[in-house]
Amino acid sequence: xxxxxxxxxxxxxxxxxxxxxxxxxxxxxxxxxxxxxxxxxxxxxxxxxxxxxxxxxxxxxxxxxxxxxxxxxxxxxxxxxxxxxxxxxxxxxxxxxxxxxxxxxxxxxxxxxxxx
Amino acid sequence: xxxxxxxxxxxxxxxxxxxxxxxxxxxxxxxxxxxxxxxxxxxxxxxxxxxxxxxxxxxxxxxxxxxxxxxxxxxxxxxxxxxxxxxxxxxxxxxxxxxxxxxxxxxxxxxxxxx
Numbered sequence: 001x002x003x004x005x006x007x008x009x010x011x012x013x014x015x016x017x018x019x020x021x022x023x024x025x026x027x028x029x030x031x032x033x034x035x036x037x038x039x040x041x042x043x044x045x046x047x048x049x050x051x052x053x054x055x056x057x058x059x060x061x062x063x064x065x066x067x068x069x070x071x072x073x074x075x076x077x078x079x080x081x082x083x084x085x086x087x088x089x090x091x092x093x094x095x096x097x098x099x100x101x102x103x104x105x106x107x108x109x110x111x112x113x114x115x116x
Numbered sequence: 117x118x119x120x121x122x123x124x125x126x127x128x129x130x131x132x133x134x135x136x137x138x139x140x141x142x143x144x145x146x147x148x149x150x151x152x153x154x155x156x157x158x159x160x161x162x163x164x165x166x167x168x169x170x171x172x173x174x175x176x177x178x179x180x181x182x183x184x185x186x187x188x189x190x191x192x193x194x195x196x197x198x199x200x201x202x203x204x205x206x207x208x209x210x211x212x213x214x215x216x217x218x219x220x221x222x223x224x225x226x227x228x229x230x231x
Binding site: 033035040041042043044045048056058059090092104105106107108109110 | 117122149158159160161204206218219220221222223224
């Protein structure tokens with residue numbers, strides 16, 4: 001089954017304790033992206049990757065890191081989480097674009113993070 | 117930076133009534149996408165619009181892209197309880213460079229359907 005998986009689905013942590021949220025897709029997609037979703041603010045893009053070893057900042061990259069060492073994986077790293085990073089996080093992937101349009105972007109199930 | 121405004125924020129309709137949500141961008145868009153998110157779920161891609169003035173239909177859903185490629189709308193005819201959820205638009209700014217792939221989402225319109 002074609003899917004985007006994220007782990008963990010729920011996480012409670014404390015300020016300053018490094019954490020990683022994993023994202024994996026089994027569709028051989030080139031493009032992957034991370035979003036955070038907050039009430040009243042909608043979805044905001046954190047980082048995206050156009051292919052292996054190619055990443056770029058989205059609208060809200062501060063406090064986050066990403067890596068794309070393999071095509072299928074795109075982990076999100078919070079080196080020193082703070083309470084304002086409490087949010088619902090979504091990973092997404094999409095096949096190579098036929099510019100100027102997009103192929104379908106598939107979202108993972110989400111990771112709900114609480115930073116105390 | 118690019119901003120995408122979406123209205124209304126909430127819409128309550130009686131089942132069978134029509135529903136429309138609107139998106140307006142501060143800049144010209146290369147393309148716009150629409151997503152639906154059910155309560156407790158993840159966004160699901162509905163459609164993308166690329167051409168100026170483009171209109172696409174999916175059963176009871178009609179999507180339009182403005183002539184200036186700065187606004188878009190989603191219209192649902194005769195809503196059903198299965199239409200409940202939040203509808204988001206997402207735009208890619210024109211001229212952002214080949215392969216920049218940076219998307220800006222509207223804040224969404226939450227649709228409630230009263231049976």
